[in-house]
Amino acid sequence: MSLLEAITQQCHKTPNKIALQDAKSQLSYAELEQHLRHLSTLFKPGQRIAVAMDRGVDAASAILAIVYAGACYLPLDLKNPATRLRYILEDAQPTAVIGFGDKPDWQPNSITWLPFQLPAQQHALYPADPESIAAILYTSGSTGHPKGVALSHRAMLNFADWAGDTFTLSSTDKVASLAPFHFDLSVFDLFSSLSRGATVSFVPQALTLSPSRLSQWLAKQAISTWYTVPSLLSFLVLKGDLANTPLPQLRQILFAGEVFPTATLKTLTDLLPQTAFYNLYGPTETNVCCYWPVDRTRLSDNRPIPIGIAAANADLKIAPDNSELWVKSANNFSGYWQQGKLNAPKLKAGHYPTGDKVSLNACGEYDYHGRLDRMLKCSGFRVEPAEIEAAILRHPHVAQCAVIGIADPTAGQRPAAALVLSQNTALTEIIQPLRKRLPAYMLPSQIKIVDRLPSLNSGKIDYSTLTELFK
Amino acid sequence: MIKQKIRDFIFRELVFVDNPAQFSDDDDLLEAGLDSMGIMRLIMFIEDQFGVTLPDNEIEPDNVKSFNALESWILRHKKP
Incomplete structure (x- = not known):
């Protein structure tokens, strides 16, 4: 049938x-x-x-x-x-x-x-x-x-x-x-x-x-x-x-x-x-x-x-x-x-x-x-941090970027981004183009500028330290 | 005071606009991306911050569509 x-x-x-x-x-x-x-x-x-x-x-x-x-x-x-x-x-x-x-x-x-x-x-x-x-x-x-x-x-x-x-x-x-x-x-x-x-x-x-x-x-x-x-x-x-x-x-x-x-x-x-x-x-x-x-x-x-x-x-x-x-x-x-x-x-x-x-x-x-990987669930939508990172990294003044999920009592999780800038830039200049690339539920609800992303001994990004940053 | 607190909360947590300073108190928040989950968080924030209880049957687009609408809605329920 x-x-x-x-x-x-x-x-x-x-x-x-x-x-x-x-x-x-x-x-x-x-x-x-x-x-x-x-x-x-x-x-x-x-x-x-x-x-x-x-x-x-x-x-x-x-x-x-x-x-x-x-x-x-x-x-x-x-x-x-x-x-x-x-x-x-x-x-x-x-x-x-x-x-x-x-x-x-x-x-x-x-x-x-x-x-x-x-x-x-x-x-x-x-x-x-x-x-x-x-x-x-x-x-x-x-x-x-x-x-x-x-x-x-x-x-x-x-x-x-x-x-x-x-x-x-x-x-x-x-x-x-x-x-x-x-x-x-x-x-x-x-x-x-x-x-x-x-x-x-x-x-x-x-x-x-x-x-x-x-x-x-x-x-x-x-x-x-x-x-x-x-x-x-x-x-x-x-x-x-x-x-x-x-x-x-x-x-x-x-x-x-x-x-x-x-x-x-x-x-x-x-x-x-x-x-x-x-x-x-x-x-x-x-x-x-x-x-x-x-x-x-x-x-x-x-x-x-x-x-x-x-x-x-x-x-x-x-x-x-x-x-x-x-x-x-x-x-x-x-x-x-x-x-x-x-x-x-x-x-x-x-x-x-x-x-x-x-x-x-x-x-x-x-x-x-x-999750075993980094996938987030935001208001029921599946969100891959990599997709948000790729959109943020398109900005020429963003040198590095890591997106994590922060717990939210109503939406499950919300994306948050930590950025390393290569040149001083207003956040709105970075956020504005994102709205043209990502649906609303994928936009970071918080953004923090950091000098460098925390890393583990292996050189990989230390996401748990990063999570602390947003608490 | 009320309006400023709501502004800070909405632009920090719920809605991204290119230039918050240029977003007027009458501009449409729903068009700017305030959705059902955003409204729910906003209501929890308002009730917690201003000590009001917003009646269930008043939660509708007209009361949350702008900062001016939100302020007058809250003031109607705030004890003098």
């Missing part, structure tokens, strides 16, 4: 049920299928199509139509500065970019601009090879540039099916979708929900600035399932007025992307007594490889929650030398998309090494102990 076959079948089973809705429009399952038949004529099998559209019904139908046509979608984060968008397009070399209106300035002329429209012609579902690439999700890269995680039909379908079964999604469910499409949480929102006949309701973006309105929206929409990040749930706990906004329909909340502070999670589970909670874990390369159905009786303030047990039949191993988690799973990615081609991933004994340190606890679950 291909990724879109399950959704097309659902269109025949529940034609009148709402498939997608946002503040402006909605599509029933029957209408969705019609949209896919028409929209898919814009694409050809094997093409890569970048999607430059804000979250919503149209963007979702464009993405589904790309996959329906046997092509591969590459969602762009329109909040990214133009330089980063251009880099991603030059690296991914898509056939076309689809969006509303006129071609944006950041788009290279060599790539076709496709205005979003419903053509008169129709196509039937293309029988895609399960190993062909259905999506490329760009994420921060340790080499200093973003890199594309390439996901096959097989990997996405395996995850969509596992999640559909595990979270018992059905046509009685209404799923709130807030994750941007370049975030792997959206694979659940779109493909798990629609293959099970649920309704996907896009959360209006402005509500993230107004948590009590977000709670009211969840209640009014009768949302049953929501997959989101702990930092937003923390905001809801703090100021969401949940004590006065009962959410009896919300049967489950899934969260992933960062560590949820146990005390805040405990408060949330008390505020929502009828809701089940699940901690989902996994880098984009594995989608979800571990999960923990939250056991309320085991939430004690000073103990981090486990990441749980293997998900989707993943084969998990702990590396004997450094306790790194290795994952072999049908969810796993096919490789990194770089410079217009697929590069095979570096595996260890057939497993993807996550870079995360874990251990097994007395209940047979995995506990998470942080």
Whole structure:
């Protein structure tokens, strides 16, 4: 079965049920299928199509139509500065970019601009090879540039099916979708929900600035399932007025992307007594490889929650030398998309090494102990310090630079940078160009000028001394 | 006083602008990059610094969009 076959079948089973809705429009399952038949004529099998559209019904139908046509979608984060968008397009070399209106300035002329429209012609579902690439999700890269995680039909379908079964999604469910499409949480929102006949309701973006309105929206929409990040749930706990906004329909909340502070999670589970909670874990390369159905009786303030047990039949191993988690799973990615081609991933004994340190606890679950490398998690986004350093080092007066993460009670971590200057320069002159190269969550929240970077005897940068500098 | 403290906090921790001195009290903080996580940290900072409790249902873009909006919002809740 291909990724879109399950959704097309659902269109025949529940034609009148709402498939997608946002503040402006909605599509029933029957209408969705019609949209896919028409929209898919814009694409050809094997093409890569970048999607430059804000979250919503149209963007979702464009993405589904790309996959329906046997092509591969590459969602762009329109909040990214133009330089980063251009880099991603030059690296991914898509056939076309689809969006509303006129071609944006950041788009290279060599790539076709496709205005979003419903053509008169129709196509039937293309029988895609399960190993062909259905999506490329760009994420921060340790080499200093973003890199594309390439996901096959097989990997996405395996995850969509596992999640559909595990979270018992059905046509009685209404799923709130807030994750941007370049975030792997959206694979659940779109493909798990629609293959099970649920309704996907896009959360209006402005509500993230107004948590009590977000709670009211969840209640009014009768949302049953929501997959989101702990930092937003923390905001809801703090100021969401949940004590006065009962959410009896919300049967489950899934969260992933960062560590949820146990005390805040405990408060949330008390505020929502009828809701089940699940901690989902996994880098984009594995989608979800571990999960923990939250056991309320085991939430004690000073103990981090486990990441749980293997998900989707993943084969998990702990590396004997450094306790790194290795994952072999049908969810796993096919490789990194770089410079217009697929590069095979570096595996260890057939497993993807996550870079995360874990251990097994007395209940047979995995506990998470942080990164083995320097990767940061900022408001759920994955951030490679090397990418920030490369951007800072472009300034001719910066001789050396090191970026570390400083703990932040709300965002998990925030990047901070220590710089050695070769010539006296105002900080704004260094920061200003960064805003053109990096998305907001990657901008250093603190910058310190130092005479030299602290180093270890080996000559490597001493990151722990550096961390002290920012305390 | 209130405005200066908020200014220092926002420009130090939440929003980078090219030239903070040129950012007026009416300029749009949301356009400048103040996002949901930034608002959450700002509210924690304000409640802690000024001893106010900002009601849940008043946390919305209109009250946090500029330094002037923030100041009048805080003053409405500050006991004389």
